[in-house]
Amino acid sequence: MRTVEVLFVIIILLGAFVITTQFAVLPPPSQAFGTNLRELSQSTLETLDAQGTLSETVFKAYDDSAWGDLQKALSASLPPNIVYNLSIYDLTANSQGVVTYQLANSISDAGFGADSDASSLMLTSPNVTFTQDPQKVGESTGQNITLYILNCSDANGWWITGYTGQSLAADIYDLLSPYFTTTVLINTTDQLGSLLDNSLSEGTIPNAVVLNTFGESVPIPDDYCEGGSHDDEGFDPAHDDDGTYAKYFHTLGSLTRQYNWTWVSIVGYPFYYVTNTDCFDDKQNTYGIYGMEDVRRAGVNAFLQGLDGAAYSYNDASTASGVGVVQLTSEALDRCNYYGIYPAPYQTSSRALTDDILDDYHLDRFATVFDLKSGRIAAATFRHQAGNGALTAIGLTRIPDIRVTALALLMYYNPTVYRSEFGASGTSRLVTLQLGQQGGT
């Protein structure tokens, strides 16, 4: 009886062993590696198209000799133990924009075994030119909007570590000038004075966008400095011990309201310093950057007073503070794809404006770039409710990411981009190259 039990145990043991062995099918070590067919396929397609030959061939008639050359080129390129199948798919789009792929032609030299892989390449016809034409800002409303970029050679930047105002001006020019009918670089503070005096001959001053690339500091013309011909519009001797240039920012706010400008601050605390390397050659911002003087928190308050049409009243209450990491709004993410501008979706805001300014200065918030956090707004455009003037403030920490600025402005003005349709019939073809390895690995 026990012998029977033992036999049962042995049968169960052996059964378990056989079943386990059946399931534990491991590949032999030699099969650990075969040529990476996908990458070989991808590199083959890319090198065949390096000089546009593949793009030319796949759009030719199927009886053209170029197809034979392509087959010879494939055979010559690939090792003898690699077999291939090149398939070309035509793209057709219906009226609803749904794209379908139809096999147009294929070249093959043998059948495939089990071991094969493929890659693909989208090719566009060399006879088709794809264009991307942005609508000019203001075109839809009949406005002629000029972009003025402050590029003053006699000014220094702050909170733009790693850059200069001039280098940022060049970059922002490249990014935004296609969207504006006229883009003007303001190369000196004197030229800025002409802009403020409405005597600048270049561009159209009303409805303009004025973009300050100097970070937390704002260039100031000589005339608005203490002792200058317009110092009553720039300098307030009655506050902040030795006087303050908060009044200059009030003037900027008033002019922004008067001319319906959109003033753009690209990073940090807006209107925190004034800068002019001539007027402030012996003054520094307490961090060793000469050519500027601090106005501190009173600057943005004075600007907003001017934007609101209120009289100047010195106010150094805190308006901006840090909220940590902020995330792009869904609207901003959508616009990133639309305009092809991709800043990091998570950024750190150390100078987010409080939403109290909306009530205090009669502002409406538009084009919010980052989700609100702790009742603060990291980046948005604030337009006065009377419809005159706006402030785009990017309250992120340094170093500046001008793509955020560009995105904020494009979100605000929302120009249309007219693109050629890549999926239109006859303009694009999908080429797939399937490779297989013969003779084992």
Added chain:
Amino acid sequence: MAGATIDHMISLTILIAALLVAMMTYNGLFASAIDYDRNRQVANKAIDLMNTMCLSSGNPTDWGENASSPVLGFGLQDPRVGGYALSPYSIMRLNTASSVSQLVEYPPDSGVFYNNISTSYGHAILTPIGDCINYTTAAELLGINGTYGFNVDVTPTLDVTVKQDSIDPHLKLNVTVSGSGMPLSGATLNYYLFHVESGTPFPSITMPPRGIAQTGSSGSVDIEFPDVVGTNPVYSFIVYVSLGGVNGVGYYTCNTVDDSTFVVPLIEGYEDGYLNLILAHSGEILNPSEDATAYYNASFYTLTSDFHLQQCVIPNSTGVLKSGVEQLYNTTRIYASETGLLVISYVDDEDKLGSVIVPWGVGALGVSASFGSSFGSGGYDFVATELRQVTIDGISYQMKVSTWSLSG
């Protein structure tokens, strides 16, 4: 009682036997699995190395044409083209010599050595070994020093063979094009023949017109030059081949001088975007004790993207070189960022002529290169290889990276 004991003994024996069989089998399975996993790691490392070398330019990105700053990252991609395009200059800065005997010492006994990227001596600009990246440095920059060994082979995809078919009544050359061992018919050939003729005292070499031909069904074509007559024609011939997006290059040189008389260009240094070159008499390198003189005439031709040659003016394009009696050399310079061909014609004391074509940028002459350690370095039993198609200066190449583990 005795029966039960026997039963137990039998059952125990069978049980132990079954367990032993199971353990032995499982042991084999585990060993196989461990081997598989180890090989897989090597295979993944091969892919990783290939991607790093093929798809990154290194740091600084222009390290191939600028030796002023140290190389902090190793990559061979051409930063101006991107994709699967390799820098023609970075490859020229690889120390491809596997032993000191393969290096060229110039001046003799100076201790200054030069690397010859080309397998054919005298057909490449020699790079000072101090400016080259050696295998150990590359392995350190790739983060595999002491853990993995590797070898990189860069070889042209197309095999273009040129041979002199006949010289009577005029010069006739035969060009054969093949790929993967298969002759290629219908390939388009763009070719140049640099015909060298004697002059006083410098030989003349003129910018030739471009010729076009096409290979026949056998993958070859005869090209005739009715203007080149005589029993001892001296010339350099270069041909660029295109077929369905695959490009290749071949060349052929015919001289009447001894091999020891040719002119050898060596890199003196990189300066302000230029490549300073030393033009030395090869006698100074191969046989310094013998007196020899060569009058040379050098021209540099840049290579355009559609395989046209454009002549560039270079300083000291003509001169005289001596060896043996005194060390006499000349210097010239070319643009470091323009690939092309340095074509040098020369004449010796006995009015025998010769010419040599040397490329700046490996693609211009379809030079192949092999860089890395040898498989015989031990410590491995599995070599993973990774293959990609690449282009260098528009010429199609295959790049193969072989990788093995050094940890045993």
